[in-house]
Amino acid sequence: MSADTITGTETTSRATSAEDIDALIARRVPGHSLEAPFYTSDEVYQRDLDEIFAKNWIFVAASAQIPEPGDYVTVEVGAYSVILVRDDDEQVQAFHNVCRHRGSRLLEERQGAVGNIVCPYHKWTYGVDGKLLFAESQPPTFDKSCFSLRSVHVRNLAGLLFICLAADAPDDFDAVAEKIEPYLRPYDLDKAKVAVFDELPEAGNWKLVMENNRECYHCDGHPELITAYFPLFAYEAEDITPRLKPLYDRYVKAGDALAKVRAQQGVPLTDHRELDSRVVGYQISHLPLDGEGKSFSPGGAAVCKKLLGSVKEAAFGDLSLHMQPNSWFHFLSDHAVVFSVLPTSTGTSVLRTVWLVHPDAVEGEDYDLDALTMVWRATNDQDRALVTGTQIGCSNPGYVPGPYSMVEDDVEGFVNWYVKRLGGQL
Incomplete structure (x- = not known):
């Protein structure tokens, strides 16, 4: 598609009705970024809340954030407020944060x-x-049993808490959980400890935050990250340029070593990618790390002395999980980092990041907070600047959708899933 196919006037026009939004969905060109109203229209934003965040399973917290009975977190999703609380039987419950009076x-x-x-x-x-x-x-005549708090669907997937605000939650969560849980089992996240919780305001539509995460085409802009993280996510052998060839050769060697460790640990060896073919879209892959291959740090060195769960080998790479529509996760031998994005307005959102460590790990003895968080705090802040610039650019009358590169397949997977769900096609 040429740049002239969609004019600047069309891409920056405001969507003012359901019919306008349906037209945007219908003319979306696969392999290209979305038109401007998807990021700038208040009406599209409201449909996002109604069709994406109110009808799908969304990740909201790690169960380690509420370790004891009576512990709670609250989550804001558009006009909704939800309480997640651990009950006296140590099960996680979710309720609308609204008194029944x-x-x-x-x-x-x-x-x-x-x-x-x-x-x-x-x-x-x-x-x-x-x-x-x-x-x-x-x-x-008052019957207290008729006025319990209104419950919200909640699922605990191996220590990751998901909610669904709809009356009828998508029924394929169980099938996806069955595939993912064996990969997560060694980390024993239900018993992990929260080391740090961060909230980062983003001056960008929530989708821009997610799209930015779904590719490593820009990873040269993350110098702290790529000291350990191979910036080759979604690359195939045929995508490797001469500049990347030495890095790729090192990646292949590290991948062979990781495969042996994974086999010894007894974890699944096959990666899965179902980003836009089912309602609960996901991808999971176990990737090697550079250098020592142990953690996110300069040279891939460990950042915590205690390994998570039943992980036996410090050089256990990076188990990477993406879940539609709002989350991604990195699980290392010595800690885990979980991310969730929640919309706060048409042009703003919030990124929540939680670092998890072994429950017996002691700050100052087993890990240093700055060393533990340095890579992702720097990366999150760098990405925030990129998202801000993209939001500004998409609001410019000169913006027209551009084509994705060969290594942005997961951006396409996210956008394709989003458009299908927004239009009721998936």
Whole structure:
């Protein structure tokens, strides 16, 4: 498609109706970036909330963030607020953060611990299982069992917590979880400890944050990351340029060594990629790291002395997981880093990053916080600048969609999944 096929006027026009958005979806050209209204239109943003974030499984937290009964986190998704709390049976529950009396917000803090959930307005009191325990001045006919907190679908996938706000959640989560769980089992994330939690405001539409993550075409802009991370994600042998050939040869050698370690550990050896062929889209791959091959650090050295779970070998590479629509994960021998993106407005979003370590790892003895977080804090900040520039560029009347490169297949996978789900085609 030539640059003249879609004019600047068309790409920057505001989508003002469902029909306009349907037309944008219908004329989306595979292999090209999206038209500007997908990133700049308030109407598209609202449909994103309604069709993507309210109807799909979205990753919201690591279970290690709520390790004890009564521990909770709150999550904001558009107009929704959701409480995730560990109950007295140590199971994770999810509820709408709304009192059943007159609708007051129940919990304001992002995280904390409670014995019971008490409404700040009229003191209606709920157990951590959501049941109404106390409501003063009610008639004899009042039945507390009819006024439990409204539940939200929640799933714990090997220590990763997903919610779905829809009445009927997509039913292929179980099939995907069955494929992914064996890869995650050695890390024992349910018993991990949170070392650091970061929230990074992004001056860009949530999709731009996700698209940026889905490719390494720009990874030369991440000098801290590529000291250990091979910037070859989604590259095939035929994509390798002369400049990348020495790096690729090192990557192949490291991959052969990792394959032997994976076989000894007894983990699955086949990678999977179903990004746009099912509702719960995902890809999972186990990649070697450069240098020592142990962690995200200069030269691939370890950043924590204690290995996660039942991992036996420090040089265990990087298990990389992508989940549609809003998350990605890196699992190393000595720590894990989990990421989630949530929309906050048409042109803004928030990136949440959590670093997880062994539950017995002691800060200052087994790991140093700066060393643990240096690579991804730097990378996140560099990506934030790239996303900001892209949001500004997509808002420019001169923007027209451009073609993806040969190594941006996973960007296409994300965008294709998004367009299908937005249009009800998947």
